[in-house]
Amino acid sequence: MNRFGSAMILAGGKSKRMGFDKQQLSFKHMKLIDQQIEKLSHLFEDIIVVTYNPHYYQNLRCRTVCDELKEKGPLAGIHVGLKHAISQYTYVLACDMPHINRAYIRYMQQRIGIHEVDVCLTQHESKRMEPFNAFYAKSMVKKIERYLLKDKRSVCGLIAQCEAYLVDEKQARHFSPQLNMFLNLNTMEQVKKYQRQKDV
C-alpha cells in the first residue's frame, strides 16, 4: 500500500447554515468542489468524494462513497473515506474550503514521514484544532467506528485518544499568513465576503 495516494472531500453534510447544498457552491460558473477535485488530482492519484449524491460526479476524476454510519457528522465521512482509501494516509478536505495549499500538504507529508502518527493536523494557539486540511491514517478506521458507535462525534475528542502530530499555528502561518487554507464557507455572508476579497 502506498503512503499518500488518496485524498477525500467531505460533502455529506446538511448545509443548514448555508440554506442550500454546499456541494453545489459555484464560483465563475464552476463548482467549488469540481475545482477542488481538479487541484487535488495533481497531488493525489485517488480522489474520494464522500457524498449522498454520486450522480454529481460521474464525469470527474474521482470516485464516490457514502456514509455507512448515517447522521453522525463529518467523522462518519472520514470513517468511510478511510475505509476505501488506497494509501496509508489520506488527505481530508471539506467541500466548502476554497484554498488548497500545496506547500502545506507537502509539509505535512514530510512531518508524517518522520513521525509515525495516526493523524497530522493543525492546532491554534487557543488549542482549537483544525480537523480538515489534515491527514488521517487508514489504521484509524476501527477506532473511529468504535467512537461513533458510542455516539461520540467530536473530531477533537477523538484526536485526544490517538497519536497526533500537531502543527502549531505559528508554523502554519508561514504557509498561509491569514490561515486562509482553513477558511470554510458556512453561510451566504461568508460566501459574499470571500467573493468580495477574491473578486471571484
Ligand SMILES: Nc1nc2c(ncn2[C@@H]2O[C@H](COP(=O)(O)OP(=O)(O)OP(=O)(O)O)[C@@H](O)[C@H]2O)c(=O)[nH]1
Ligand atoms: N460524509 C459526511 N460529511 C459530512 C457530514 N456532516 C458534515 N459533513 C461534511 O463535513 C464538512 C464540515 O461540516 P459543516 O461545515 O458543519 O457542514 P454541514 O454540516 O453541511 O453544514 P451545517 O448543516 O451548516 O452544519 C462539510 O464538508 C460537510 O459536507 C456527514 O454526516 N457525513
Ligand SMILES: [Mg+2]
Ligand atoms: Mg455541520
